[in-house]
Amino acid sequence: xxxxxxxxxxxxxxxxxxxxxxxxxxxxxxxxxxxxxxxxxxxxxxxxxxxxxxxxxxxxxxxxxxxxxxxxxxxxxxxxxxxxxxxxxxxxxxxxxxxxxxxxxxxxxxxxxxxxxxxx
Numbered sequence: 377x378x379x380x381x382x383x384x385x386x387x388x389x390x391x392x393x394x395x396x397x398x399x400x401x402x403x404x405x406x407x408x409x410x411x412x413x414x415x416x417x418x419x420x421x422x423x424x425x426x427x428x429x430x431x432x433x434x435x436x437x438x439x440x441x442x443x444x445x446x447x448x449x450x451x452x453x454x455x456x457x458x459x460x461x462x463x464x465x466x467x468x469x470x471x472x473x474x475x476x477x478x479x480x481x482x483x484x485x486x487x488x489x490x491x492x493x494x495x496x
Contacts, residue, residue: 380485387482388434395433399426438483444476453477457489464489 406412416422448454453471457464465481466489467474481488 383482384485387479391434391437391479392430395430395437398433399429437479441476441480441483444473445480448473448477 403417407414407417445454448467448471449456451472453468453473454477455466457466464487465477467477467481471477478488480486
């Protein structure tokens with residue numbers, strides 16, 4: 377498997393894992409604070425709903441990362457080396473959407489070149 381594919385899959389796995397942690401926290405709070413019975417969280421319907429929730433969370437994170445990348449391009453915190461969107465990405469140190477831009481770069485298999493310039 378190519379290293380870009382592995383990085384892309386790791387990015388998706390990271391987003392899904394963070395979503396699963398949030399869902400687990402909500403389940404624990406529901407059980408402890410609201411006295412929701414455990415049998416509700418072991419049903420097939422709940423599992424299907426949570427799988428769908430993870431899918432939607434992943435798509436929402438991808439969409440947020442895309443929007444952050446486009447905003448960083450517009451503000452010149454990110455530049456593309458090359459003519460197409462698959463080129464090498466240079467990101468300035470002071471990029472306000474840094475984590476989401478990094479997620480976008482990982483998801484799309486682009487190469488990252490850090491640019492130390494912090495003023496424009």
